[in-house]
Amino acid sequence: MSSPVLQAEHLSKRYGRREALSDCTLSIPPGHVVGLVGPNGAGKTTLLQLAVGLLRPTAGAISVLGGRPASGGPQLAKVGFVAQDAPTYASLSVDDHLRFGAHTNPGWNQQLAADRIAQLGLDLSQKAGKLSGGQRAQLSLTLAIAKSPELLILDEPVASLDPLARREFLQALMGFVADRRASVILSSHLVSDLERVCDFLIVLVASRVRIAGEVENLLATHYRLIGPRRDPADLPPGVDVIEASYTDRQSTLIVRSATPIHDPSFAVELITMEDLVLAYMAQATTSRQPVLETIR
């Protein structure tokens, strides 16, 4: 159990001259629900597709659960994947999809699949093309879960869902995690989706990993400092400024520091996950301000 769920070393993916992911070095320990967050086009889908073997790296190496992604049946069986927009066969029924899963996965759990479909109230004879976006996402999740994976990877699973479907989907996901003790990696451009479910966070901006770590540790080592205006270079060593904003008289700094900050001239506050993500996104794109979606 000690081998990492995902390990990437200097992983890069280039399309022609465009760098979709550059020099990503990352190690995700097992047993986490990992949130991969970043603006649209940051390289989240590229990273996840590299992890399931839909893409091959241009440079560097990636291993998932100790194996090369999609290197064979056993490796594929260990990883469940729900692709972006939850693709399904529009002309095939819900039942056909379940039978497809049963025929192509040795670890298929028919009981689980049937129970979930019943719980969702889906009609087995309904064509997948006639399902709502939320139902389609749930069907895809059912397929991915019923193959009994050790790792579940979901690419923007709730992006196209309305708030109710979003909540139901995340609840279903958390139910699976609680039952199976499997690891999960899910991506989103919305921090609010991840805040409630993730205990490990990766911030990916402009094709680079900005920070990765357990949420608890991240929140314990990042602070917001508010005080009279001053030059951030004056701060003690070991304190890195992630983001700084100023008014005429006041500085607001988001900093990272391994040790607690005792500076009487600052009011020191702990920050939320959303503040942290936004700070890293802002830092990564100082030259051009990205259009960020925040909480609805």
Place this chain on the structure above:
Amino acid sequence: MTWFAWRQFRIPSWITAAALLAVAVLLAITGHNLVDEWNASGAATCHGDCGGALTTFIQRATTGAEGIAYQLTTVLLYAMPALIGIFWGAPMLARELESGTYRLAWNQSITRTRWLGTKLAVGGAASALSAGLLSWAVTSWGHHLDHARYYRILPVMFGARGIVPIGYALFAFALGVTMGMLIRRTVPAMAATLAIYVAAVASMPLWVRAHLAPAVHGTVPLDLSSIDILSIGQNSVMTVRSGVTPSNAWVLTNNTITPSGKIFTGPADPTHCGDGGPRECIQWLSTLGLREQLTYQPASHFWQLQWIETGIFVAAAALLTAFCFWFIRNRLT
């Protein structure tokens, strides 16, 4: 995976089965008449000179419903591989790539190589079976007519008889799959498949087939009883060609040569080939000792040519298939 490949293929295969059944009904009805006409014309029981009986049979058999069925099935045998390539081959990967469902399929516990292999096996088997059934049905339905006319060695009939349609169908299917994989869009892939299929099949009689087996060369005295071409051009240059050729052969070249072996070009003798009309001119020609030099593929080469041409198309299909496997493993990433 085999179950799923069939499941995705269910509706197309039902449509095809229904179409084949309709053709079978047409052939059964008209085939009955064909046998009656074969017996009534006396061709079934004649010995020795059967020319008259066969002519009677052909006249009756190529008019009415049987004649229409004869032409329709010929067209159908060329069209079917094209339809297979367009409606089975081209969408097979293009639709998955277009709609993104390949991301679902490739994340079940089977490798994409096995996924492709199963799809190709199911589609390829169905293609070969459908084309084979249709060709077998039409070939056996029309065998009296084919025998009476010896048309099946001729360019148009050749591709609509025997085993060649199976080769065409396998090729068209593999071509469709390949185009769909490369173009990644169903409709353009269909168009590309059709264009390449037509070019490949048309190129066979135009440039390739004549060289697949050594042609027969023959030189016979020029038979002037039936003249195909007789023309006199500028400077009395003459062209004459007999229409009498081996009845059961695909004639590749037909030249009229002089006793010394050169191609006859005249000059026309103005005293015979002038105002006196063609009869006098032909009379004069018959005194020159002209001969007819032919190269042709006789009917006896039919099966040899069938096997070679089928082999070419099956090999092309195999190459395309190998390319698909390589591409899906190494390039679609």
